[in-house]
Amino acid sequence: MASSKVTLRSDVAVSLLEPEKTLRASKALVSHLKSEAEKKAANASKKELLADDDVGSLGETPVFVTFTTKRHLTESRNLKPTKIPTPFPIETDTDKGICLIVADPQRHYKNLVADSEFPDDLRKNVSRVIDFGKLKKKFSAYENQRALYAEHDIFLGDTRIINRLPGLLGKTFYKSQKKRPIPIEIQTRIPKSAGKRVKPAKGDVNSCTAVQLAGEIKRAVAAALVNLTPSTNHAVKIGYASWKAEDLAANADKVVSVMVNKLIPGGRKNVRSIYLKGETRLTSPYLPLANCCKGPETVALPIYLTDELWVDREKDVVGDEEAKTLLAGEKANIGKKRKSLEGTAEETEPVSKKSKKTKPAKVPESNDDKLDKEIADRKATLKKQKKAAKKALDV
Template structure:
């Protein structure tokens, strides 16, 4: 497949407007420094350019590199809960693709005879350039032709974006495999029966990126492209970050760190914060009850130390009393011997 067409924008917004939007996005994220984002993007693009120059003879870099945004969360939003399938749309100022050049594949519902597939083709044929869709694949064909892992991997690499009839979205994860999710190419639901179908495709392709609903402690989404330049890439990163954080439970207060990277590079940090102070919880209690139990444990420990300190003093006091009583016992024993009888043993001891 030829390299995807990259757009500066089909209807480019004024530079001042996008810069103002980026500044506004940065202000919504306390502690995030715009200059740190600019430096990280510039370093990442320089690294990609150096790698491209080294591999020029092997033609390994025939496409623009995608810049990914990774958000590490302090707490998982839904630990152990069901995983949501519908990707979340995040608006961005500069498009990753343009409709005229992007390779877009659409998954549709059909019967074993492929009737739904044929109907979808006939419907899209009414639109200019098929509404921006390059390939239509029915579920029956997806089950048979793309059954093997290798076939699914090749399908994933053959197109820039994947759309899906919103009615078949729940059936797709088992049919497309893990490659789509690893490459952040999970299908985006769309209403193919709507009259504004081409407008839906244009909005998906040119004015959006998408985030899988967070199920763990890390969120990754496509934010920019190498070919759009450092300034536009930084603006996209800020817009994608602000949009993604708005969809995360507890929003910015739940963000531990933010990184940017390409598919093969190391992750460059653009924001980091210290983790929350751990809270000690004893037993099943929590909150104030757990803290009270912890304080009670400390009091008990301190009381134990006091008892240990008091124990030696008690032992020494008892020993002194015994030493003081020894002469009296000797005198009583002498008096008893003089009277010709044995004295009673002290403390109920055994007679000698």
């Protein structure tokens, strides 16, 4: 009997990680975080009555896969998280509230959530369904946005209005990556007629079914999220410290495969290092900078390190002989034109040479006889002009 397992293209692609090395790093990281939690509980002077147990505290400690690349992944900041499906769901807490932001009208999508085909256990988590119009009307004030942010744990946004949410919700939701709205596809594909898509009739709502909506919500909550920024460092949450090391290793392999083959431009050539990273809130001698940092400290274990520091050695690295010829041919850029960023020539101010000190010119000595003669000649000329003017008036 043939196997029913379907292999994805990303699974066939060559992975950078060695499974055994990733599993060893996962076991070491989980063991370290558990020992730190036990030390913290033992060193506590008074046990808090409302404090969680070790398993609960470890369940809130996230584990990340961090990527360091040689070049930036994007040129601009992308505020829409990218979803990566993982073998083991990231969020499994059934008590977390979900806010669903949809396109107009919201009543149609509330009816989908209340439909009998929608799973009952998931319906309990969907605490609010609101459309973009109501969101803009009720939550445009900063205080209302803060209240909405604190009221729910996960926010899901319709792909039709997801790009309009940053301008409305602002820094309240997008300053950090913790509760950014996750895009979900809740509209159906309109079939084509004669090569063109037929627009829905006025009043009809283009939406999926209740079963499809539930599947979209489950996949969005269970996926690992990537927020691409114009930088060389990115972190992706793959689970929590209370998980099994095998589960963390499986999620790490999947996330690395998708990142390298789909999201990182240049693929494996652009990857410098990959680490497994966990957080601990107890000062530890194993951690670097533990004595000088405040707040949560981190521990990271390498699972991939590249030997080449360049994406393309032939283009990025110059040979010794070529470097010597380039350095020998360079001259000081004094009084030359240089090209500006726009491509137009820009003149540089020439360096002024030190001028020699010149002696002041000698002032000629005054001669009173010449000055008296000049004055007398000017008076005679003025008298002639007056006489000529007087004769002209008499005539």
